Amino acid sequence: MNQVDQQVEQIARAFFRARIEGGIWESAPRVLQHEFRLYARQAISMLDNPQEQSTIAEGEGAGARSLEAA
Numbered sequence: 001m002n003q004v005d006q007q008v009e010q011i012a013r014a015f016f017r018a019r020i021e022g023g024i025w026e027s028a029p030r031v032l033q034h035e036f037r038l039y040a041r042q043a044i045s046m047l048d049n050p051q052e053q054s055t056i057a058e059g060e061g062a063g064a065r066s067l068e069a070a
Contacts, residue, residue, distance in 0.1 A: 004044075011040035 001009070013025050016036045025033070 007044065008037055008040045011043060012036040015039050015043075 012033065013036075016023060016025055016028065016033075019036075020028070
């Protein structure tokens with residue numbers, strides 16, 4: 001397992017623990033583990049691409065403003 005895979009695995013496990021109280025990573029369904037690995041890869045990608053992150057944040061802000069107007 002290379003360094004990136006190790007980082008993905010650590011972050012996925014952290015997200016899993018934060019989301020699934022009392023959940024045990026090793027006994028979680030493979031589909032669920034895969035989903036959390038996708039979240040981890042997305043988080044890493046956002047950290048590697050600050051421009052992409054700011055664009056997403058701007059879009060979220062616009063959505064929040066439109067909800068306030070409603």
